[in-house]
Amino acid sequence: MTSVGRDGSGRGVITTARSGEAYDVVVGADGHASTTRRLVAPGLRPKPAPYAVWRGAIPLGALTGHPRELELLRGAWVTLGFPGGHGIFYLIPGGPQDGDGGTGPGNRLLAYAVYGRPPEGADPGPYLHELAKEHFPAAWADIVARGGRRAAACHPVADAQAPRVARPPLLLAGDAAGVTRPHTATGAVKALQDALCLERVLRTTADVRTALERYGAERAAAGVHLVELGRRMGHAMVEETPDWPTMGQREVDVWFRGVLAGTRHYLYEEPPETAAGSGGRGRAPAGPM
Numbered sequence: 056m057t058s059v060g061r062d063g064s065g066r067g068v069i070t071t072a073r074s075g076e077a078y079d080v081v082v083g084a085d086g087h088a089s090t091t092r093r094l095v096a097p098g099l100r101p102k103p104a105p106y107a108v109w110r111g112a113i114p115l116g117a118l119t120g121h122p123r124e125l126e127l128l129r130g131a132w133v134t135l136g137f138p139g140g141h142g143i144f145y146l147i148p149g150g151p152q153d154g155d156g157g158t159g160p161g162n163r164l165l166a167y168a169v170y171g172r173p174p175e176g177a178d179p180g181p182y183l184h185e186l187a188k189e190h191f192p193a194a195w196a197d198i199v200a201r202g203g204r205r206a207a208a209c210h211p212v213a214d215a216q217a218p219r220v221a222r223p224p225l226l227l228a229g230d231a232a233g234v235t236r237p238h239t240a241t242g243a244v245k246a247l248q249d250a251l252c253l254e255r256v257l258r259t260t261a262d263v264r265t266a267l268e269r270y271g272a273e274r275a276a277a278g279v280h281l282v283e284l285g286r287r288m289g290h291a292m293v294e295e296t297p298d299w300p301t302m303g304q305r306e307v308d309v310w311f312r313g314v315l316a317g318t319r320h321y322l323y324e325e326p327p328e329t330a331a332g333s334g335g336r337g338r339a340p341a342g343p344m
Contacts, residue, residue, distance in 0.1 A: 056070070056085075056090070057070050057071060057089050058090070059083065059094065059225070061225075064077075065076060065223075066170055066224055067079070067080065067097035067224040069081060072236035073251065074146065078166075079224050079263055080212065080224050080263060081224055081226070082253070083095065083225060083226065083231045084227075084228040084229045084231055085231050086229070086230050086231060087215075087230040087231070087234050089172070089201075089227065091225055091227060092217055092231050093225055094220070094222065094225055095217060095219055095220065095225050095226070095227050096217035096218060096220075096227075099215055099217055101214065101215040102211060102213060102214055102215060103211055104211075104212040104214070104236060104286075104289055105294060106170055106171060106212060106213055107170070107172070107173060107179065107209050107210060107211055107212060108138065108209070108210050109168065109169040109207045109209060109210075110166070110167070110168050110208055111166070111199075111202050111206040112147065112164045112165065112166045112206070113164065113165050113203075113206050114149075114164060115146075115163055115165055116200050116217075117201040117202055117328045118165065118198060121194045121197070121343065123194070124198065128144060128161070131176070131276030132145045133195075135190075135192070135195060136297075137171075137191070137296075138296060138299075139171055140169065140170045140171030140172070140186075140296065141169075141170055141292050141293065141296070142167060142168065142169035142170070142187070142204070143168050143169075144165060144166070145161065145165075145166055145167075146163045147164050147166045148164070149162045149164040159201060165198070167199070167207075168237065169183060169187070170212070170238075170289075171186060171188070171293065173209070175204075175272075179209035180204045180207065180209070181211070183199065183204075183209070184196075184200055184204065185279055187199040187200070207258070209301055212236055212237065213234070213236075214233075214234055214236050214282050214285055214286065214287075215233060215234050215282075215301070216232070216233035216234075216275070216278040216279055216281075217232055217275065220232040220233075220270070220271050220274050220278065221267040221270050221274075221320060222226045222266045222271075223263070223267045223268065224267070226267050228246060228249040228250065228274075229242075229245065229246035229249060230246070231262070232249065232274060232275075233245075233278035233279075233282060235278075235281045235284070236282075236286065236289045237285075238289055238292065238321065239281055239284055239285045240322065241281055241320075243322060245268045248274075248277065252270055253270055256269045256273075257280070265314075280318070283318075283331070284315075284318055284320065287314060288314060291310075292314075297310055299329045
């Protein structure tokens with residue numbers, strides 16, 4: 056695709072290197088730097104957060120000598136709080152291993168995300184290791200160090216939500232419609248919800264234009280909710296962190312229920328009091344923050 060637009064009859068036009076074709080509906084699912092968004096929500100710019108995130112993924116061999124940490128990760132996310140931020144560690148699928156097509160039981164990677172504010176002028180790479188050494192328990196600092204400085208990439212954190220996600224015949228879906236701060240862990244989930252909503256309105260509405268307007272109203276509101284939730288979580292867990300060392304599980308539960316008060320999220324459907332005995336998933340903080 057080289058461009059997207061409208062023709063004189065109001066149909067959507069997609070141009071490629073070979074030709075241009077007109078369509079009744081054009082779904083702009085073209086990512087955070089969406090070309091389609093420029094037509095549906097012109098002038099929209101991401102709003103940066105006052106902190107960054109270091110992301111890394113390293114082989115499980117980095118946990119050699121740390122059996123307790125590996126055992127924790129097999130059943131839970133691990134969140135480590137420090138003044139001015141936090142880090143979260145979790146297991147993800149890796150690539151194919153020993154010809155197993157990527158399905159073997161040992162085919163996992165350790166992923167982490169560390170949120171904080173590197174000092175002005177500091178090299179973000181080395182600073183992560185200094186931060187881990189100063190604030191993380193020794194075993195977790197050692198795990199980060201074993202990944203090496205090239206294992207982590209430092210990214211700015213930003214969010215954006217289009218005030219309109221449909222301007223018939225164009226509509227936006229996934230990251231094209233809006234990007235939240237990573238604390239919400241909703242990129243793939245929101246894209247699936249967008250697709251399900253689009254299917255529903257097209258099946259239940261006779262007029263395509265009306266269907267797209269229904270989609271736009273519903274999904275724009277959902278996007279605004281997620282952006283606001285991401286900002287609330289980022290403020291609580293990075294910008295104005297609690298006094299982590301003084302908090303036990305009960306204090307964390309109470310604090311995090313306050314962070315989420317008045318909202319809902321797919322990771323936190325169960326009340327913490329109910330979920331606390333079900334393997335820890337409902338115990339706050341429970342998700343990829």
